[in-house]
Amino acid sequence: MTFDYDLIVVGAGSGGVRAARVAASHGAKVAIAEEFRVGGTCVIRGCVPKKLYVLASRFHDDFQDAAGFGWRVGDVSFDWPALVAAKEKEITRLSDLYAETLASSGVELIRARATLTDPNGVRFSNGRSARARYILIATGGAPVLAPHIPGIEFGISSNEIFDLPKFPQRLLIVGAGYIAVEFASVFARLGAKVHLAYRADLPLRGFDDDLRSRLCEALKTAGVAHRAGALPTRITKNADVLAVEMSDGAPLEVDCLLIATGRRPMTQNLGLEAAGVELRENGAVAVDERSRSNVESIYAVGDVTDRINLTPVAIREGQCFADSVFGATPTTVDYECTPSAVFTTPEIGTVGLTEAEALAQHGAIDIYETQFRPMRATLSGRGERVYMKLIVHGSNGRVLGAHILGPEAGEMAQLIAVALRMGATKNDFDATMAVHPTMAEELVTMRAPSRLLRPQI
Structure with missing residues (x-):
């Protein structure tokens, strides 16, 4: 042929x-x-x-x-x-x-x-x-425009949000994944009144629960109004205003509706x-x-x-x-220890297993965690907090997961991923010299576990 x-x-x-x-x-x-x-x-x-x-x-x-x-x-x-x-x-x-x-x-x-x-x-x-x-x-x-409700065609997707001809002063975002929380964070800081509606009790399903809860609080502090457990049921357009009926009975009027429920x-x-x-x-x-x-x-x-x-x-x-x-070089992708970042403010950087995943897969795990004010906040007066968490195998000490909420968390997750792929243990982290003063030094100075989780007998 x-x-x-x-x-x-x-x-x-x-x-x-x-x-x-x-x-x-x-x-x-x-x-x-x-x-x-x-x-x-x-x-x-x-x-x-x-x-x-x-x-x-x-x-x-x-x-x-x-x-x-x-x-x-x-x-x-x-x-x-x-x-x-x-x-x-x-x-x-x-x-x-x-x-x-x-x-x-x-x-x-x-x-x-x-x-x-x-x-x-x-x-x-x-x-x-x-x-x-x-x-x-x-x-x-x-992007998928869902749920399929009357008026859903008045919503936009992440494709259109970048090029709106007019800045939305009131924005409703439906969804709880990367796209939803990132745009909620962005538009709140740019000056919009942002409402974030999602089906679950917390955003970012699949991420470590400690990150989810802390990000939720940080978004609230930034002015994002959370509508947990509530979704639109009907959307009506009146001139330039969208009237949104919500499943919790509390209606909204917004200038723009971003549907970020999946792709x-x-x-x-x-x-x-x-x-x-x-x-x-x-x-x-x-x-x-x-x-x-x-x-x-x-x-x-x-x-x-x-x-x-x-x-x-x-x-x-x-x-x-x-x-x-x-290239005559048979190669497959190793998906283990794939790092990811969520570019909210504060930022999330994560690699490896969540606490729930590690407990289910390995049974006995040790949790090391710390939270503190970043140096910048000591003079600015901002109530910002950094959170870091290491999940460690209970018997062999291998670090199974690392989860960070704070400035440049994505940058840190990229480097931690190298260590986790190489099978680094908590002892390896402890033996690594810190760089001071940095936020990342906390990753190698957490000496005592905050929790020891063991299977229930």
């Missing part, structure tokens, strides 16, 4: 771009198709613009705290259109850089939607068709069914440990597989795919 390409990648996000570049470096003839902008969710409408808005929001605290350090700051104001324009300039620069990198790697960029016609065939929306020895699906995920894999209308690709119940491509689907020529990486939906994971999966298929 004759092929036009060795590999066609569908989707030019982080995972797809990495796979395309690495495959080309191994000598493959590669094309990558993208119907929107090169860079995918992370660069265009996810991690990068989100972090820029997080940084913008933290100037709110900086201006307030400056007086405690002898600075006299005059009247300040916030310009929403200026932030949106600055964000757009930066993501355009990054998107162009991604495209240039693909070109310099020898990858052909096809700016069109791609649809599979069979296990090796692809039809593009520009009228072209091509055949490839292998096809990689890397289309990522998309789904983007596998719709890609022709996967025609190619015989097996999909999971939620639409994700079912793949094995080498990212291969049930069809020998079709692979998938990133959020479209719904494994661990984080950008670095997609990049690693793309790298391993290309090395395995085109």
Whole structure:
């Protein structure tokens, strides 16, 4: 059989771009198709613009705290259109850089939607068709507007929140995951009155409960009104105002409603069914440990597989795919000790098992924890607290999890992940010299456990 390409990648996000570049470096003839902008969710409408808005929001605290350090700051104001324009300039620069990198790697960029016609065939929306020895699906995920209630169409998703023409003075966010709490933190500091509604008793299901409860209190301190256990039941639009009926009977009037209740894999209308690709119940491509689907020529990486939906994971999966298929170096992704960060203020950095997970898996665990005022707060007068927690195996002393709430927690989690992957024990932490004065030094100076948890007999 004759092929036009060795590999066609569908989707030019982080995972797809990495796979395309690495495959080309191994000598493959590669094309990558993208119907929107090169860079995918992370660069265009996810991690990068989100972090820029997080940084913008933290100037709110900086201006307030400056007086405690002898600075006299005059009247300040916030310009929403200026932030949106600055964000757009930066993501355009990054998107162009991604495209240039693909070109310099020898990858052909096809700016069109791609649809599979069979296990090796692809039809593009520009009228072209091509055949490839292998096809990689890397289309990522998309927000879901749920629950399905009257008026839900008046809500927006995280795709639109970055580019609102007018800053919302009153914002209702529905959801309790990364996106919901991050935008709650951002918009509260930028000046909006934020309401956060979610089904559970605490946000961030799946995170350590001590982090969840403390973040909840920190968001309340920042002015976020929590509506735990309450969800919208009906939304009515009156001019520029959204009237929201809530399940707890307390209605709201807001300027904007952000629906952040989840995302789904983007596998719709890609022709996967025609190619015989097996999909999971939620639409994700079912793949094995080498990212291969049930069809020998079709692979998938990133959020479209719904494994661990984080950008670095997609990049690693793309790298391993290309090395395995085109580099003659069979490689699989090791998902253990995958660190993550939640860019609220205060920030969360976490790696390894939660307390509940560790107790269920290992039975006997020791908990080391500390909380303190960061040095900055001693002069600013802010009531901010840092919280750190290490979860340690009760018999062999291995550190099973590390959880941090406070400034630069994500930076610390990245470095702790290296130690945990190497099997570091609490003795290793204790024997490591501290850097003073830092917050991170507390990770190596917690000497006595606060709790010893043992199985109930």
